[in-house]
Amino acid sequence: MHVVILYLGVLLQGGMRDVELTVVSSILALMLGALGAIGRLYGGRIIGGAIYWYVELIRGLPPILQLFVLFFGLSQFGIDLNPLSAAIIWLVAYGAGYAVEVFRAGIMDVAEGQHEAATALGLDRKITMRKIIIPQAFVAMLPNLTTLIVLQLKNTTLLYLIGYADMMYQARLGADATAQPGPLYVVVAIEYLVLSAIISRIGSSMEKRAAAYR
Amino acid sequence: MSNEVVVKVRGVTKRFGDRVIFENISLDVHKSEVVAIIGPSGVGKSTFIRCINHLHSFDEGTIDVQGFRLVGGQSPSKAELQALHNSVGMVFQTFNLFPHLTVLDNIVLAPMQVKKQARQQAIDRAMHLLAMVGLQNRANTFPKRLSGGEQQRVAICRALAMEPEIMLFDEPTSMLDPELVGDVLEFIQRLARTGMTMVLVTHEMMFAKEVADTVVVMADHGIAEMGPAREVLESPRTERARSFLRRVLNPVGSPREPNLVANGGDDR
Ligand SMILES: Nc1ncnc2c1ncn2[C@@H]1O[C@H](COP(=O)(O)OP(=O)(O)O)[C@@H](O)[C@H]1O
Ligand SMILES: [Mg+2]
Numbered sequence: 001m002h003v004v005i006l007y008l009g010v011l012l013q014g015g016m017r018d019v020e021l022t023v024v025s026s027i028l029a030l031m032l033g034a035l036g037a038i039g040r041l042y043g044g045r046i047i048g049g050a051i052y053w054y055v056e057l058i059r060g061l062p063p064i065l066q067l068f069v070l071f072f073g074l075s076q077f078g079i080d081l082n083p084l085s086a087a088i089i090w091l092v093a094y095g096a097g098y099a100v101e102v103f104r105a106g107i108m109d110v111a112e113g114q115h116e117a118a119t120a121l122g123l124d125r126k127i128t129m130r131k132i133i134i135p136q137a138f139v140a141m142l143p144n145l146t147t148l149i150v151l152q153l154k155n156t157t158l159l160y161l162i163g164y165a166d167m168m169y170q171a172r173l174g175a176d177a178t179a180q181p182g183p184l185y186v187v188v189a190i191e192y193l194v195l196s197a198i199i200s201r202i203g204s205s206m207e208k209r210a211a212a213y214r
Numbered sequence: 215m216s217n218e219v220v221v222k223v224r225g226v227t228k229r230f231g232d233r234v235i236f237e238n239i240s241l242d243v244h245k246s247e248v249v250a251i252i253g254p255s256g257v258g259k260s261t262f263i264r265c266i267n268h269l270h271s272f273d274e275g276t277i278d279v280q281g282f283r284l285v286g287g288q289s290p291s292k293a294e295l296q297a298l299h300n301s302v303g304m305v306f307q308t309f310n311l312f313p314h315l316t317v318l319d320n321i322v323l324a325p326m327q328v329k330k331q332a333r334q335q336a337i338d339r340a341m342h343l344l345a346m347v348g349l350q351n352r353a354n355t356f357p358k359r360l361s362g363g364e365q366q367r368v369a370i371c372r373a374l375a376m377e378p379e380i381m382l383f384d385e386p387t388s389m390l391d392p393e394l395v396g397d398v399l400e401f402i403q404r405l406a407r408t409g410m411t412m413v414l415v416t417h418e419m420m421f422a423k424e425v426a427d428t429v430v431v432m433a434d435h436g437i438a439e440m441g442p443a444r445e446v447l448e449s450p451r452t453e454r455a456r457s458f459l460r461r462v463l464n465p466v467g468s469p470r471e472p473n474l475v476a477n478g479g480d481d482r
Pocket of ligand 2: 259260261384385
């Protein structure tokens with residue numbers, strides 16, 4: 001058991017780094033995802049098509065391959081990213097790809113009648129989006145957004161492969177040093193479970209509040 | 215009703231893909247005239263009135279609304295659409311209130327965003343409109359908490375808040391429970407008496423007879439008959455209009471009379 005006590009400090013520190021990364025990358029991914037969804041829906045053939053293929057790429061390629069291309073592949077061409085930059089860029093790029101689809105589904109879920117009513121009142125497209133469609137789409141897609149953020153959290157486990165010192169990385173170090181991987185991985189598992197439970201709780205309380213009008 | 219034509223429809227044809235919905239429709243709506251459009255379901259009534267405020271484009275012909283011209287196959291500029299939507303209000307079968315906004319915010323949104331009214335001014339006007347339909351105490355309620363009849367009256371207030379010259383109604387009472395229909399029709403009738411120009415798709419034949427100046431019967435991709443309300447409804451000249459009216463006025467197996475206007479008449 002004393003392995004756990006020995007490593008608990010660094011594991012918690014690693015966990016904090018995962019949390020930070022999840023929060024930062026999720027915020028950026030959601031902002032880009034919202035823009036991407038609007039571009040996909042209303043951007044015309046070229047912009048919409050480009051975003052479509054981007055999403056296909058993100059969803060179609062194995063995460064680990066994407067990460068390795070970014071970190072190892074680019075360095076061959078003289079672009080050397082440090083683990084933190086590579087981690088953030090990949091998480092944002094990956095999350096945004098999924099967020100585009102979540103937002104797009106949410107926007108399309110808003111009834112056609114809402115667009116008609118807004119148009120008939122003379123509201124332009126920007127105001128209609130901002131005041132009518134996005135607020136309703138947001139409520140409809142909150143469950144999917146929660147899932148997306150949990151996915152981002154779980155994706156941080158991959159980052160130890162490029163040397164980013166997160167919780168998983170510390171556990172690997174400890175497991176190699178002590179030859180007692182069991183207890184350390186259990187601690188990591190518990191940390192991840194607690195963190196995703198917290199995300200889900202925040203998500204469902206937001207859902208309840210946002211859907212008060214329903 | 216005056217002689218001034220405010221909506222002039224000429225030779226309008228609408229297709230969805232290859233399918234012709236209606237062909238070569240022409241129609242004049244005069245200032246303060248109430249035009250009721252009736253006809254079997256699926257004939258294109260909703261599609262037609264949506265062409266008037268360009269919620270649908272159309273393929274051929276022209277529609278002049280108060281000096282703007284919509285031309286089949288061409289898209290109007292943003293500024294033209296803006297002006298069109300400023301002068302034409304619309305009420306939908308399914309109300310289409312914004313569910314995430316309170317009754318009051320539903321009504322003040324467009325005046326504030328489009329007409330740039332100050333919030334207080336918009337609120338004053340909204341409360342005045344709500345008071346007309348006895349809903350001033352529901353201003354801070356979300357639409358879902360209202361009955362269908364109340365929602366529809368709010369939707370009418372929302373359209374009126376933009377001070378339109380012309381109002382379009384697409385079967386405003388057909389989603390309502392029968393006991394809620396009267397209040398909504400009564401409000402529309404009051405509006406007609408103020409001289410509002412209205413184009414109204416309806417299944418309420420008695421209401422059409424009472425309130426409309428002109429009745430238009432749509433059938434088989436076009437207008438089957440059009441004329442003064444009583445004439446068309448009581449003694450239709452064409453066989454298509456006759457057969458439609460026979461069906462709606464004496465539905466097989468239903469002894470119920472068509473809906474009468476609640477308190478309709480001249481007691482107000
Ligand atoms: N957006 C659309 N795309 C394709 N077909 C449509 C669309 N809207 C309506 N239609 C078709 O046009 C016809 C007329 O519909 P509608 O105007 O709603 O009839 P009504 O209001 O008289 O019942 C129907 O056959 C309907 O299926
Ligand atoms: Mg219809």
